[in-house]
Amino acid sequence: MLDYPIVNSLMMFSAYFLGAIVALIVFKFIYSLLTPQDEWLLIKNDRNTAAAIGFGGTIVGFAIALSGAISNSISLIDFTIWAVVALIAQVLAFAILRFAFMPMIVKRIEDNEISAGIMLAAVSIAVGLLNAACMTY
Structure with missing residues (x-):
């Protein structure tokens, strides 16, 4: 590396930053594959506000956790491990929300509740x- 701190x-x-953007994109695809509804189609095609709020909150929650991982990581590999966590x-x-507290959440989001x-x-x-707060050494 160059000997210029800046x-x-x-x-x-x-x-x-690039790693976090890639992690967000990967997260979007994996999360969409693992949830029964296709949030992206509900948002894009159906203009489903409930799906947009729920999926938007999920992206924000993941980004908050990524910020904790970036702040506390000692290397890019360490960051990647915490991003997976x-x-x-x-x-x-x-x-947990779907199966323990709101079993009808998928239908309710599809119905734009x-x-x-x-x-x-x-x-x-x-x-x-909580995830970000726990990512400390």
Whole structure:
């Protein structure tokens, strides 16, 4: 590496930022595959507000967890491991909400019930915050 601190910092910023963007894109595809409804189609084709709120909250929750991973990682590999942990936590949050607390959440979101989308968003953001807080050494 060059012996200029600002250049080194910019290179690390770029690496972590690009890694986070890639992680968000990967998360979008994996999360959509693992959930029974296709949020993207509901949002794009049906203009489903409940799906947009729920999926938006899930993306924000994951991004919050990624920010914790970036802040506490000692390397890009460490960041990648924590990003996978964050992805698993978000998927588990959806599963727990769906199977334990709101078994009809998928249908309710498909039916554009705003309250279901808000609950999914709130749980996803809460899990992202908790996940980020736990990613410390």
